[in-house]
Amino acid sequence: MGRPRIRISVTGRLGPRGCHRGHQPGDSFDFDAERGRICPLAMHVAFLYADILRYGGALPGEPAGTARFCCPDADTANVFLIERLEDGDELRAILRQFAASGWPLIAAPAQAWLDGAGDRAALTDAIRQAERECGSCGCALDPLYPRALALLG
Structure with a gap:
């Protein structure tokens, strides 16, 4: 270990x-x-x-x-x-960054997921939209969109 x-x-x-x-x-x-x-x-x-x-x-x-x-x-x-x-914490860590971003598109669904009230489909849709709108802008979130989508399966 x-x-x-x-x-x-x-x-x-x-x-x-x-x-x-x-x-x-x-x-x-x-x-x-x-x-x-x-x-x-x-x-x-x-x-x-x-x-x-x-x-x-x-x-x-x-x-x-x-x-x-x-x-x-x-x-x-x-x-x-x-x-x-720990193992399995990577998605939660990424979602905390999305929630802290202040960008309502991903902050709200990420926080809802972290609070246990989120919907996988809504979160996935929001991350996909964020990736389309911002995924190549050069910010620190850019590499996190595809990783979060992969972890969500």
Whole structure:
């Protein structure tokens, strides 16, 4: 059994300035494979949470397998979600990114699915439409549309 994967996603920004590394809500990174793409300030904080989650720890007040933290740059204060991904969690992680995107086309059906009230056909239709409208724009969601569709089967 391998160690669990860790995904880090930008879910918001509290500060008045944009990120000097260009991170924006909706960006997502594989902790092990893409950590060089993540701002070193944020990674300094993320390492602590990654170790806690990867090795079975939990944080008070956070859903199991997750933690939220802010980047230490007070002018930016990006908000990050870090998640331990077990087998089968990949679709939920992608849907969390869709829900956090703020784009009603995919945010609402993704959140409904995460809340247990979603319809597979409606979610699939919404992802297909999002892929048609945005699937080659270059945003962080582009590669997630086909992956989500494959996972939904």
